[in-house]
Amino acid sequence: MRFSRALTGNAGSRGLTGPGRGLKLVRTVMGMSQNSQNGSNRLVLLLPFLLLLLVAPSVLGAEQNRLVFIHATVIDATGAPAQPDVTVLITGDRITGMGPSADLQPPTNAVVVDATGKFLIPGLWDMHVHWYEQDYLPLFIANGVTGIRIMWGMPLHHEWRKEIESGSLLGPRMLIASAIVDGPKPFWPGSITAGNAAEGRQAVLEARQAGADFIKVYSLLPREAYFAIADEAKKQGIPFEGHVPIAVSAGEASAAGQKSIEHLTGILPACSSRKDHLLKSAQEALATVLTTADEPASIIPRTRHLGQVALETYSPLRAEALFAEFKTNHTWQCPTLTVLHNITFIDDPSLARDSRLKYMSRDIRSSWDPARDFRFQNRTSEDIALGKKVYQKELELVGAMQRAGVDILAGTDTGNPYCLPGFGLHDELGLLVQAGLTPMQALQAATLNPARFMGREKDLGTIEPGKLADLVLLDANPLADIANTRKIDAVVYGGRLYSRAALDGMLARVETFAK
Numbered sequence: 001m002r003f004s005r006a007l008t009g010n011a012g013s014r015g016l017t018g019p020g021r022g023l024k025l026v027r028t029v030m031g032m033s034q035n036s037q038n039g040s041n042r043l044v045l046l047l048p049f050l051l052l053l054l055v056a057p058s059v060l061g062a063e064q065n066r067l068v069f070i071h072a073t074v075i076d077a078t079g080a081p082a083q084p085d086v087t088v089l090i091t092g093d094r095i096t097g098m099g100p101s102a103d104l105q106p107p108t109n110a111v112v113v114d115a116t117g118k119f120l121i122p123g124l125w126d127m128h129v130h131w132y133e134q135d136y137l138p139l140f141i142a143n144g145v146t147g148i149r150i151m152w153g154m155p156l157h158h159e160w161r162k163e164i165e166s167g168s169l170l171g172p173r174m175l176i177a178s179a180i181v182d183g184p185k186p187f188w189p190g191s192i193t194a195g196n197a198a199e200g201r202q203a204v205l206e207a208r209q210a211g212a213d214f215i216k217v218y219s220l221l222p223r224e225a226y227f228a229i230a231d232e233a234k235k236q237g238i239p240f241e242g243h244v245p246i247a248v249s250a251g252e253a254s255a256a257g258q259k260s261i262e263h264l265t266g267i268l269p270a271c272s273s274r275k276d277h278l279l280k281s282a283q284e285a286l287a288t289v290l291t292t293a294d295e296p297a298s299i300i301p302r303t304r305h306l307g308q309v310a311l312e313t314y315s316p317l318r319a320e321a322l323f324a325e326f327k328t329n330h331t332w333q334c335p336t337l338t339v340l341h342n343i344t345f346i347d348d349p350s351l352a353r354d355s356r357l358k359y360m361s362r363d364i365r366s367s368w369d370p371a372r373d374f375r376f377q378n379r380t381s382e383d384i385a386l387g388k389k390v391y392q393k394e395l396e397l398v399g400a401m402q403r404a405g406v407d408i409l410a411g412t413d414t415g416n417p418y419c420l421p422g423f424g425l426h427d428e429l430g431l432l433v434q435a436g437l438t439p440m441q442a443l444q445a446a447t448l449n450p451a452r453f454m455g456r457e458k459d460l461g462t463i464e465p466g467k468l469a470d471l472v473l474l475d476a477n478p479l480a481d482i483a484n485t486r487k488i489d490a491v492v493y494g495g496r497l498y499s500r501a502a503l504d505g506m507l508a509r510v511e512t513f514a515k
Ligand SMILES: [Zn+2]
Pocket: 128, 129, 130, 151, 413
């Protein structure tokens, strides 16, 4: 089952479904003068047009796809202050003009949206996503998430991307990882495994052949395999991103050219005055896992106590030095505070009472029950208390990194417990602000920064003429309160307008699947 554009808020539905809650369509008729006095003639003239819209929206798209927002307050995400009373002109899938509404007259053949009292921001990206169910992809669009980075790429993601690009499937733009590349005893079954340098190089070639946009490295990679991956990835011109393996320090990963570090892996121990001791202990724990019959997951209890040492020996000076290395080496951070929060507070019953869970299937909901997740087994109350202290420290680290000029990406780890597709990104923005980012910096972590990270500033990330028209129209100012990014009045994706009514339609359909 998939959403066809004919059913959900495509360009055609501007004329066919009513304007959404609070969304005023001033002029909904393509190429028709507003001053036309003869209503019935107009309808007769329109009829073939409407029929065409019903049967072939994509064919018509190019001809009639002119969309104008008037009187919008634009938060362009360049860092400039909000600009009131702006007209934004969209032609096809691009932003083609912008200026004060007093100066810029919309063309006659455009759909005009009166955005008085509303705020226009760029489309949002969730830079850490695991998702495998096609029916739920519209949840991203319905939440203004117009792009995602898939962190365990599979052939189905490449299929989705093709279908999304061709317009036959509604879903976000995608950057797609390789399969997870992990050590010879991988944490997750199905990973590509690399136990030595030769296998590390082979994994890079394999991932590249499979069409991956980047190599996803993981926690249990031995050092030799990891550094061979780093070297081969450089030779092949493909980035590597992911966890800092526990046998490697965050500084080493940064120096080796790892493009992004996920979940703050390796950072707290690297900020310790006993960092060498912590690294050596972690390496010994990995060696034990690799040389005994122990399960790979036994690495968790084997290394948990190191968190306590790292907390007690935290050195602001070491942290400062590490963050300077990240800055120099252009090492991005995707802290995924949403998953760190949810895992820390997994026993809090309010997580399972989240009303947004109605959009998740029974299977997914039950897989999020901590009692069924091996990662949360055998924890003592001391472990849980330690986890909370580590989480608090990690929030501090994120704020400190932003202040030190380290580049930050908003990502949720959607697919993990209570990290919801689409909705989760708004949780992440709130947590980033809690960590000390300004609302503008948090917005940039989901807009401008992903575009810079991907080298796609020409197309994405801000509201400027020439860029792809991926936009979110909000009912309230996100710079006053970042929670206002949840108050979505409309989404523009690739130049197509999805009114609140269309977005509600997407949500309602997903809710039906999820039942
Ligand atoms: Zn992940």
